[in-house]
Amino acid sequence: MSEPRTRLAADDRKAQIIEHATRMIAATGYQGFSMSALAEACGLTRAGVTHHVGSKQELLIEVLRGKERESSRESQVAIERAGRQDPREVLDLLMRRNIARPEIVRLFTVLAAESISTDHPAHDYFVDRIRRGARQLAPLFVDHSPDPEGMAIEILSFMDGIQLNWLRDPEIDIWARWTAFADRCLGARDG
Structure with a gap:
């Protein structure tokens, strides 16, 4: 379920992405986790997610x-x-x-x-x-x-x-x- 798209400060958006990623990775594992699904959950494009957190690997380490x-x-x-x-x-x-x-x-x-x-x-x-x-x-x-x-x-x-x-x-x-x-x-x- 995606969140409505709202304008957040960059730090708040990054925190939101990491929070969603944490829940999703805990549920599916890293192998079952996709940046596209994360983008949808956050109400962003995949490019928007990578802009804030980098690659899937970088996001994992950040989490x-x-x-x-x-x-x-x-x-x-x-x-x-x-x-x-x-x-x-x-x-x-x-x-x-x-x-x-x-x-x-x-x-x-x-x-x-x-x-x-x-x-x-x-x-x-x-x-x-x-x-x-x-x-x-x-x-x-x-x-x-x-x-x-x-x-x-x-x-x-x-x-x-x-x-x-x-x-x-x-x-x-x-x-x-x-x-x-x-x-x-x-x-x-x-x-």
Whole structure:
């Protein structure tokens, strides 16, 4: 369904295009997404869309970076608030945030799977993403593991995997599965 064509400032139009693209890519994956369908949804021509966001590949990276910046800010605030005192608090917050935003989890899960192919435009982005995430979380685990970055990769891998299964089967109690895993890795929480 296209929006009525209205004149927007360039930044507002770009934000509108990225918002529509995010929803569409989350629903169909990058391979099933078309710039023509995006243009129609935004009430623009395809040339109008490319004027604001460039190519399909550039748009994909823009979508990913925008969502990552948003998530990274939230993660960094949680990490700074908890310090090294309570990594579980940080991880629980991250998992709750993801559970509350299944459309974003779906976007990243679909694109992560598609980008396994080295010729996918987001391949390098996802290789770097796990490395950045592990470096960001590693300081939380210095008191829990002789290999804090390795522990961060293991926990991120579990989170990605349980989220994939939850998207496939919403009957899975993702919070219960997360809690059981985190209890085994970091010790059971009091109360």
